Amino acid sequence: MAITIVVDALDECGGDNDVKAIISLLAQAKTLTSIRLRVFITSRPELPIRLGFNAVQGKYQDMALHQIPELVVERDISTFVRHELANIRDQHNSLPPNRKLPLDWPGENVIHTLTQMAIPLFIFAATACRFIGDEGRSNPDKRLKHVLKYQTETHDSRLDKLDATYLPVLSQLTFGRNDRDQAEFLTEFRDVVGPIVLLAQPLSTRSLAELLNIANDDIEDQLMSLHSVLDIPSQIDAPVRLFHLSFREFLVDPTKRTTKDFWIDETKYHKTLADRCIQLLRQHLRRDICGLQLPGKLRSEVDQRTIDAALPPEVQYACQYWVHHLKESKGSKRDGGPVYSFLRDGDPVHSFLTSHLLNWLEALSLLGRVSESVGMVDDLVALSPADAIEISGFFHDIRRFVQSSRSIIDMAPLQVYASALVFSPAGSITRGLFKQEERRWITTGPVVEDDWNACTQTLEGHSSSVNSVAFSPDSKLVASGSDDKTVKIWDAATGTCTQTLEGHSGSHHTSNLITSWSGDEEHLPHQNYGIGSDGRWIVRGSENWLWLPPGCRPGCSAGAASTIAIGCTSGRVLIMMLPADM
Template sequence: MEAVGSAASIIAVIELSAKVASLCFQYSSAVKNAKSDVERLQGELERLTTTLQGAQRLLESPNGKRLQTSQGLRNGLIDCSSQLSELQSRLEKKLNPGSARKAMSRIGFRALKWPFESKEIDSIIKNLERYRDTLSAGLAVDGVTQVLDVGQTFVLSKLPTANDAAFDSHADEHDARCLPDTRVDLQREIITWADDPHGKCIFWLKGMAGTGKSTISRTVAQSFANKGVLGASFFFKRGERDRGNAALLFPTIASQLVVEEPAVAAHIRAAVDADPHVTDKPLEEQFDKLVLEPLGKLKGDPSRVKTFVLVLDALDECDRDRDIRLIISLLSKAKTLNSVQLRAFVTSRPELPIRLGFAKIAGDYHDLVLHEVAPLIIEHDIAAFLRSRLAEIRDDHNALYGGSKQELPLEWPGSEVVHTLVQMAVPLFIFAATVCRFIQESGYDPRQQLVQVLQYQSRIHQSEIDKLDATYRPVLDRLLVGSEAAKRSVVARFRAVVGSIVLLAEPLSIRSLAQLLDIPEDAVFHQLQPLHSVLRIPASADSESPVRTFHLSFRDFLVDPDKANKQEEYPFWVDDRETHEGLAVRCLELLSTEDRLKNNVCGLRLPGTHRSDINQKIIDTNLPPDVQYACRYWVYHWKESKCLLQDSDLVDQFLKRHLLHWLEALGLLGWISESISMVDDLLGLLDREGSDKVSTFLLDTKRVIRSHCSIIDIWPLQVHYSAIVFAPKQSVVRRTFRNQFPICLDLPPKVELDWDACIQTLEGHTNSVLSVAFSHDSKTLASASDDKTIKLWDAATGDCTATLEGHTDWVSSGTW
């Protein structure tokens, strides 16, 4: 019984119940003195069978495997089965063929005696009723679960989420966890904090790059998941589109909460129903409506409050400092919940925005400095890691070369070497991890690889930067072979390919990277082959998997500005501004290539086609990943290059030829709202001299986008049919693209001569607005209203960034 699933167990019990019922029927026709007891038992068996059949149908339904209550009834089924088996045995004993049956045949079958007393039947029926009631209760709970599952499905379909953000995502499944017997005290402290009903609502684990924060995060997240208290996890990662910012943080957390706690689905659904655009609202509103308030509405046992832990790793890799500080402030609101215990485990480098954020919630968090953990403990843990990984490397190597001269001895590499590596590494776990990947690289002798690593021990001093040198120099220095001309060629290719990889706004596959850089795929693939210890590289050039860095510290090492004047010592140093400029230029060249961007690039039949009705495969075919990347990030790279804009330069030429095509593409990809901030970034790069024309064009572009952004977002082709056609006659953009008016418009509509005073309408207050005021830098607008709130608006995009509530009456002014 224990070896089969609950559905199979129920089937077995149903069959057993049927056998017992059949035996009872035989007795009912043969005995007179116990007819009432037989009928009572038959009736209970019928009721039990009906309940069991209902359980069978529920467990065999599409969602049956997810019905945890019924799945947990196996012990009850075992007891029920035992009771029925005993009944079967005693009933059959009187009916078994043999001498007993022969004797009965001589005196008549009606002489058969019922084997139970009435008191026994009372007890048996009571037991069967108890099993049936327990099973019925489980079915009732799981019936509700079925309903909740519908709510879960709805909510999950409405919440946009960040790919691979969870601790157990497929993309990061091979990332390290803490080895047994390492980080023991730290893990115990974290688990104790989460369980403590009087503990702080945030645990901040801070540490310098490479000290193992993410490894600890994954490990404790798994521990919380095993205990059933993990609410959600979000692992930030710079250079990953959805994980490098906070835009999808709270929708992602909410979607995970729905899976972990189905009862919260109804409350999140209510929030989405009340405001379908809640995921586009300011972070504070998202957190309140999708996380805080739904959890606050959960009801449970007051004597045993349920715990939910949120794990947020690498918060410093979120790209906006203001978002970082706001997230910390929002997480501190967990202390206001009474119905549940919400905790947040946060890791980061101790950078300024993080420190400022925590300074504002002093008293609401517990912190620990990872690199200040006792050196002996760090040494112990790094030594355990190295011994384990080097033993794996030895065993894998000997599996291939066992019995030959290349076989490694069982004592390799020896305790002294391990001790030396530990001293080189402390306190950086990233050193140990990178060195092991380097030693294990395919095609190299582990002994020779280890010798190369040990050559760098004399270069290590007290600086962590020196330790990063020892981490990455062995990997890079071995690339420098051959003549001086050959070495210069190696460095140039490295900077072009790897320099671009570490500075991309989001990772690309080898194929897409090759298209973007205009380099053959095979050349990119072969350039990356010696770098498996520092980059995650797909097995083949045509793989769609992206190339990723193992750790952000590799990027930090390559672009370190202190190495700019030491290029003889650091030949692989990457000039980030120069690389960003090269990427920006390549993006624009790619987008300017014939047919990459054009009017109606997806070949849609109707200009009124809704974006949601366009098959994503059609979009991806006509706008492949490299083109999508260029559309979204060319402005980012130009901004990071700090190159100024001038009339008739590359940017000016691109916009005056492809502005409408670019906006259409952004509309198709769902990114049109980002174009306003992109134009603002370009306006901030204008050269004071020689940029009058491009300045005028950009200002007019901004007004065109603001006027039609929502339309283009829904119907992308309307950039050609509405945005330009209905722009004022004096609009520079309209005049520039006058010859691209749709052919169907023989007589363009009458329009105003110039833009009116209204640039944009900001909507959100539910009553009269009594006053407005700008911040000192003119980037934020505050509006005070009769609805008892003050709203803060992004002056560039018109987005509401915060709603300040708490006033008991109307607000007549909002000054800075």
Template structure:
């Protein structure tokens, strides 16, 4: 179009600016970038009317801050955008630009959109520089925050500080927003740009050019009409467009004629008119035609004839005529003097090379492309040599190849458009070839510690990006990021032991390490979800099991691997469960400096991951309607948003001045409401989930706000308060509509039925009230609980209502009659929250006993107990598809559980009293449980079924233990006896009597010949397991003996007591060898290290001690260097972090003895690790 390719102003791509070292900057997105330097601007005397309109808007008093230039593909939007940017740059009134491109790279997404705008504003407006620089200093992490926070901190706030003097109107140009790869971000950007209207001291004019795609139109519908004006290029008068195209053709054909030494009057006015008519408004047609003719060089005139004599015109078939231009360009790239065999080879190479370029998810340079495709660079150069009409081929082989226009991609992969089979690219086959090449490249390039940092605790943030780029060339980064996506797009079938399976068996950890260096671990987890889906539909059970385990491995270890890539070989492997397929495959890669590994779980728990970040108890959690976001509320006064698929932190919403107690998404997911115990005004806040901006603060309650809920149509918001009322608000305007009164104590929970007809509220007055949601009329009061009701929720079909209470029950009510349908009792302490699964078949409850329980809503049966939190569980929520369950806890975490595999956790629901202890058999096939109901039950761990009930004790059973050979089971009871049972049959073998107080613990010697028991009578007794005879009574403790343990050789015995000591005895003679003191409260657990050299004790004083033994310590303390330490999440050596500790393995206390570390946990369990550096 009116385009001037030889008059471009080019800035250097990397100006020496401190901000560039702080803020991420998309170098190729600026209109004056090196990449865009050859892109044209409008010719003189073209687009006159439109440009005048734009300039009048930009220079005048029009209050509309956005000029939306929209048009169909090929209508010249980008050229106009470059023209406007250049004009205001030369007038020193240019603010910034961002030219999106679907070709990939930083210009294909919005990650660096705001920061790039901010950097350019600082460079182009001198008065603004310091304000932006200071804004970065105020929030050094701003580049990792939401686009909303970035826009306000880096753009709007600095601009608002400019004074009235001087020029105060600046133009920002945003081109091809429709080519942003994330459709969800597009409306957000439009909203942010519209906020420029709020500036008072300066006018920010935004020219936004795009196709009128759905996300664009949706974004403009969400902003006021007074914020923008629109102009549709495709509605411009055809005569004006034809005139401009004619000028464009005259200008470019004259240049071609001069270059090719053609006659001065070539090609003549009639030909130009004919060509302009064929273009019919498509500037891309005219531009491609001219480029095609120019590339013909001495055959330029012949190429012009080819175009003139084509069979269609753009007025009736614009796409068809454009396709003919593309076909002609491709045909002229094939040499005619080749043999048929050579020509076919050239066709094949062209399809392979061009096909790769058009299906790549991010552009690559010629150098990188040749290495990815495993083709010589000179062959790629020769293949593309005559395709400049289609491709932007930089002279520098390190810069990315780009299509001149995305329409070529659409043409080449559409068999109905590209009708020449020599050129048509089968996209699926091309994706398969690229997937294969990616896997092959990774297989030959990936290795452990690929960046050669050596130390396992080195953080990604501490390694310079230049080093990462040097070690990870672009083609390798591309392969690691996109191989699964290519595989998915190919529609390929997977098989056990195929190349995908073999690659993962060898290079999985290497791949995860590279993703970490690239800071793309979350994207790797997304990709694993896709790979799991492919494997699920393929006939490959072994590969599917491996991929599923990889996903669990990745989710569980994401925090470690994201921080320190080499933890993929350390923490990730060490703490993976015993049965993990990944652990079994790569266990030989555990570093040798970990001589002794800790005890870990047998298999993955139902918890997929533990999400950390809150600084205090998490009070509430909920999924967004589309299941992609997770919101949590905390006593740290914040609301946090998380990626529900990866657990990655997305945003922290701050503003409340007290504990945030509840969160709720609107049905369309656009709004988030939060309730709080704000210190002064008791408020509900509304947030925009796209921009993360605080929209409104709803005031009216006179006491703490406990809960919030949206109506199903999103029009109403209900809030429950300690002021004994429920308030209804207009969710869009924030206006208070009604106050529902009737409860006699604070209202703890509120919820709408899914049909929007009912509203239920739960209160400390021990009742649930049902209200008419539209009129506010009280309908029913449900009574039955005898404690505060903490939560209430409707079933999806509205037929049931569930309520949770401090009375330790969950009740199900019939909503039509108000009658109680079921009472669910689990002896779990106060039940704090409940949630129905989307299909209504399950009910989840959160309890003070730190568990989550799943119930069958039709029968009331307890199905499973999900354990893992270390504090009271406060909230539960199902994902929309019912596959995930989120729970929140006072332990400051949110846990995500897989509801499909949660059955792997065994539920001991058949005891009629509290369970006091459990023990696994040595082969893990059996589980014994001791209970206050005076029985011991034995369970099959594979199915969770109770096999037998062992009866005989006359009081509650305190402890159980299997013998090391699995043949015997011992139980200790408050009836002062110990009983021995046949572990396989359950037969009672003998009763051991002699203690004068409750027996509290039992332990077998390693050879199974001895049994030790502790008691409230302050003694330890040793028994002969074969006869039941009492062999020794060990006296010396001055308080209840609480635990006992043998070392591996069975020669010693250690006992703990309420007298705060540990005693060591000779197991053969009963002689007291040593009394170990130091604890300040009763000692509740004791364990020997696996080699028997060390003894660890855990106490109610929350410490673990590794006391020195007077005998049997083979190595003295002086032989160890005290260089190992544990601080927070890390084990360190010589003050350098070496091993990250997952949340479940962070001890409450630590004892270090040389290179041996004892970990004590809140459960009383003790674990050891030994390091050899």
């Protein structure tokens, strides 16, 4: 059996490491023997893409489109334009009472001109044909002549390709309007289309209306004339998508700020989206939003329909991406000078988290996205200036809170109000803020430390003793080998298990990512970093630094920079961060 996997626009995948990991995993398909598998990938030649393919072991075929002879490109675009315009002519002529187009419309000269305007961008030809054939506009011949008006500018390079692609579509929207009407229309256009092109993932018009707090009819009115550049489904709950990422690039190009009526201030609308996400979450989130009632109810036991009913698409989007939009809104140039948006004590973000942090983490758990909160909190820390002492300390505490209880919050959403709080240190800022959320049936809580200790994470997943641990060369991953004959690879920042390798012998395992050491202390790599363990103490250099209680004593350990990973006989892996200046 032969199967072909098609991956389109791999460069649009978020995260350089994710891109390289995808290429590496797909390359491993050559080892399959039960099926014949081919993978077809399209992408811009961005650096992570090139690096990912450079690391592939074995043969693969590649083709750079910009290296294809222009005659081949011209032939393909000409064939497409001829076919599309013939279909437009036939469809127009089949609809009375339209004035019929000649059977040879639009003629060889026009097809040649459109082809030359398009080379080498197929998206130009596709957009032009969608615009010419738009049934909601005037007759196709009039729209064709409007597109052809841009041939001189394109040929003389006074107008770049993206302008020539999209201005014929957009300029029609303001034609015949007076200055006041045009200004009002452009504001409404930006308020709707700006967020659409900046969304991290597409939303339906219904969800957009809820997220942006704009009437659904107003959104649909704006989109009515944009079928040439946006994929607008007839179903109200289906997502609105860009036909091509170049439309976004055309609208937000900072060099066109003063010359393009339709220019969109990327920073402004990221801020708009961040603000609206936070407002929507404040209105919607609450404790036990899915009505689970039982604090130990597992996420795996909750029906997806229940989750979707409690957390509609726009709320799910806000949970996952409000920090992304806040981060993207941090810098811009206005009035000729840089403006940066930083978080401050008592601002809306601070206020939201002091009242809805646990509700947000519960929602992320229901969505299976708790691990991502660590990276989001790191972004918030980076957005906090040094003098915002209160909010900065709160964010650091949130990070420790999530890291220490991530595994149980991920499994049982309501444990964010129970175990996560009860076992946090007495001096935890998060525990203090949400003391009232602790379960009332816990009459006497456990004895806990006053503050967070050096253990930043406990990773659980092995069913037997961990006998080897190792860091990847960049210290971003931790590998642990166990007597359960598996090697697990963990994200050192989030604690997520990214891969489980089965069939490990327990003595030695090598891959292009990690090498796992086993057993005796002489193989432990701590001497490379000056940090390690002698079995009872964590040591740095020749000095004892932290005594380990019996339950945390290692069967093995590994160090990287100021971090140590300890493999325990219980099957746990502890990750501890030590002061860098110790």
